[in-house]
Amino acid sequence: MSGIFVLIKITDKEEHAIQLQQGIIHANRVSWFRKKEYDELDGVGQMKKMKETIFKIAGRDMTPYLPDPITIYTDEISNLNVFCMTAVQPGPFHDEIITDDNYNEYINYLKIDERCRKEFGENAVVFMGDGITEFLKRVRRSADSKGYEVLMNLVEYFDPQVQLEINPFTITPMFYKRDQFKYQKEFRIAINTKTVGNDPLRLDIGNIEDISFRMGTNEINNKMSISFK
Numbered sequence: 001m002s003g004i005f006v007l008i009k010i011t012d013k014e015e016h017a018i019q020l021q022q023g024i025i026h027a028n029r030v031s032w033f034r035k036k037e038y039d040e041l042d043g044v045g046q047m048k049k050m051k052e053t054i055f056k057i058a059g060r061d062m063t064p065y066l067p068d069p070i071t072i073y074t075d076e077i078s079n080l081n082v083f084c085m086t087a088v089q090p091g092p093f094h095d096e097i098i099t100d101d102n103y104n105e106y107i108n109y110l111k112i113d114e115r116c117r118k119e120f121g122e123n124a125v126v127f128m129g130d131g132i133t134e135f136l137k138r139v140r141r142s143a144d145s146k147g148y149e150v151l152m153n154l155v156e157y158f159d160p161q162v163q164l165e166i167n168p169f170t171i172t173p174m175f176y177k178r179d180q181f182k183y184q185k186e187f188r189i190a191i192n193t194k195t196v197g198n199d200p201l202r203l204d205i206g207n208i209e210d211i212s213f214r215m216g217t218n219e220i221n222n223k224m225s226i227s228f229k
Helices: 014-021 030-036 103-110 114-120 130-145 179-184 217-222
Strands: 006-011 024-029 046-048 070-072 081-088 123-128 149-154 156-158 176-178 186-192 201-204 213-216
Touching (some): 014 024, 014 123, 024 030, 024 186, 114 179, 114 217, 123 217, 130 149, 130 201, 176 179, 213 217
Parallel strands (some): 156 176
Antiparallel strands (some): 024 081, 024 201, 046 070, 081 186, 149 186
């Protein structure tokens, strides 16, 4: 995918990393992530400040009784299965020329935040270059064969103090999270199985050892460098 150098799946158990390389995608529901990160705004469709909202019943103003801000969810969003990864990409350095002056700042931006290792685990499955494109292609092919809807994108992070307005009746809200999580640099694969429940999805995409490799999460930063010819 354009702009992404590396995609990394960080997990807490080595067996989970091995299982992923064997081709099993384990994707929890959005409802699970809301509880995991205590983020009730994960997958929010709309968030409006109360001053911009008027709520009436039979002509009576009930606005003071509304929560502030108002959030809108749909069952479709809550029931989506999501596979989360960390993306290494240039971000604010996209149009910059890397020199001796900004090299360290650039490398530090590319590195995995220590909080990701602490929160998600010590084991990583890494995809680079054409391996990223091939991995996403295999995920989509397997999902399509089962009639699932798939969307893939980087997560955008928003300020919860600012009005957020996204169409809540689409899967688009899946790619928005509060800016307190922006250190995760998350890339999401959202899969709509059109089923209701709390059970995770196990999607078999076939062995992917040919397009990925495993390493310790703490090793990634230590082995990251850029050299100039």
